[in-house]
Amino acid sequence: MSYSRTADRYTRPAILFHWLIFLLIALAYLAIEIRGPKGTDSRAFWSSVHFWAGTLVLSLSVLRLLWRLWAGAPEEIDHNRLLAFLARAAHLALYVFMFAQPLLGILMINTGGHPVTLAWLNVQYTLVGADAIARPVLKNAHVWLGNAFYWVIGLHALAAIVHHVLFKDRTLRRMTGS
Ligand code: HEM
Ligand code: HEM
Numbered sequence: 001m002s003y004s005r006t007a008d009r010y011t012r013p014a015i016l017f018h019w020l021i022f023l024l025i026a027l028a029y030l031a032i033e034i035r036g037p038k039g040t041d042s043r044a045f046w047s048s049v050h051f052w053a054g055t056l057v058l059s060l061s062v063l064r065l066l067w068r069l070w071a072g073a074p075e076e077i078d079h080n081r082l083l084a085f086l087a088r089a090a091h092l093a094l095y096v097f098m099f100a101q102p103l104l105g106i107l108m109i110n111t112g113g114h115p116v117t118l119a120w121l122n123v124q125y126t127l128v129g130a131d132a133i134a135r136p137v138l139k140n141a142h143v144w145l146g147n148a149f150y151w152v153i154g155l156h157a158l159a160a161i162v163h164h165v166l167f168k169d170r171t172l173r174r175m176t177g178s
Helices: 012-033 041-071 081-111 134-167
Strands: 116-118 123-125
Touching: 012 041, 012 134, 041 081, 041 116, 081 116, 081 134
Parallel strands: none
Antiparallel strands: 116 123
């Protein structure tokens, strides 16, 4: 088990956080896309899945960031200055997204005058009170950021595949533990 910083791969916890958060974000996107029309059981079910997945993304991202600060990351592979810059900028943007997107969703619901309800366990939580002016701004930001990050996530995944298939380096393998 590699819990400490090494030159050529991410630590096991870092790899676990990366792929778990990826799956939860994919689930949040899927749920919101297929939720169906207002008033249906399908909408209630998939909205609950969306809230659960998003809340877990936020919680795990806190642990992930702490682990990143504790354990660090392997040395960069890109020796090209521009590629290294783009990779760093993309990773920073993805970290910001993992916090900002769930927070916007939670604040959007709270400013609408409701607590966030996590179905099945019946947990409810509120971070802020109702605010009719902030709500539409938060909603627009949540929908806009969600749509914009289809592209950022897509390009990030494409970059990983290009590294693996064309450059034939260890970029993807060191994030899968091999
Ligand atoms: C990483 C986590 C999340 C992602 C990727 C995400 C993504 C999205 C996207 C793309 C939409 C817009 C769908 C459309 O085009 O209409 C959306 C809508 C929504 N999200 Fe999230 N979301 C996340 C977390 C959350 C959380 C934590 C909450 C609240 C607890 C939340 C509440 C909502 C609500 C209520 C809507 C519907 C807005 C409306 O149409 O009225 N989201 N989300
Ligand atoms: C929601 C989707 C995703 C998010 C939020 C995300 C986020 C991130 C972040 C923040 C990093 C930087 C890690 C660090 O230095 O601490 C990273 C690295 C990485 N990600 Fe993702 N990722 C996602 C999806 C994917 C997918 C689908 C792939 C592969 C097809 C992938 C492959 C990689 C690889 C290979 C690295 C290591 C890059 C390097 O060492 O330079 N990621 N990811």
